[in-house]
Amino acid sequence: MSRVISCNTAGKAAVLSYLGAGGKLMPEQHRVLFPGRGARRAGVDEDLLLYPHVFSGPPKEMPFLLPHAVDGPHIGMFPLAKARPAADVYRAVSGSVSPEFRDELDRFASLLESEHGEWEYATKALDWYDQDTIFFSITG
Template sequence: MSHNIWFCTANQADVLAFLGSNGNLSDDQQYRLAEMRSSAQAYQDELDRQDIDWGLLVPDALDHLIAGHTDSDAEYAGSAYHAAFQIIIDQNASDPGHLGTYSKPATFFSYVDEVMQGLGVPADLLPYGFFYPTRLPAGFPYVPHSVDVYPAVGYMPLAQTKPAADAYRAVLDQLDPSTRYDIQELIDMLENEHENWVYGTEKLDWYKQDTLFFALT
């Protein structure tokens, strides 16, 4: 089975505003919440079509996050919570894009991490940790991991996109040739997101994005 890595940029505060809100939202946020509920139902309909049962419906997982808890004891509840959490992110994000398709992204980036670390890339800039973080950013509630890893939510502060891209580019020629194309794609994406972040921060009064979120499906 192939897995995709998608990305988008958002402001953490916008996402956090929905978590534990219990519906105490502005008119614009109420509109976004309605869109989230529609997306959650569409996601669940697709799971039902494939006869996939996580023990927790995605719309219910969304309601749990809005209520501020993730206490379902269903075995695969983590998958439903991650799917719902990504829906919240998507409704508060912009500039979505597709990074790549991998047969085993966790295995690929774990290997890349090992090689890059041996070449001197700092541990806090290694790619695996951004795609598969051990925890969400400070202030976010605990979201159980998906039992089968996917779906998963990763993140990287936009302030780290340039340092990470520079570190990867510095060792690119020393990587196994079979991995260089994918890492070059990652570098290009990070550099582009850095440029957009710098431009938005300096030139656009309304711009407030601070985080690059990843969706692994």
């Protein structure tokens, strides 16, 4: 099954206040993404792995549940502060992942680099800037 993952940045607190409040891969998905080896073998620290964040669900601080499909939450989050380190390690391990996923991994690393660059600039140059999280929306 193909899924489209869209993302946007926001302040986690702002999203929670807007919603009225102050994940992991299924075994088959893990098998397809990492055939024959665990993700840590590729050299990625657990806190920078993509899958726990993309499929993490909405913020835990939400006082109510959002409905989602049986196969998992279709919302995820990744801290902008970790975007650059994640992009660097994804580029470094690109050669050790399955060839059919390298292009997607490189595109995701580019996205993380871009988002981190904007975040780094804005947090220094704009006193009103409060975005701290990349939010993912998974469809398909």
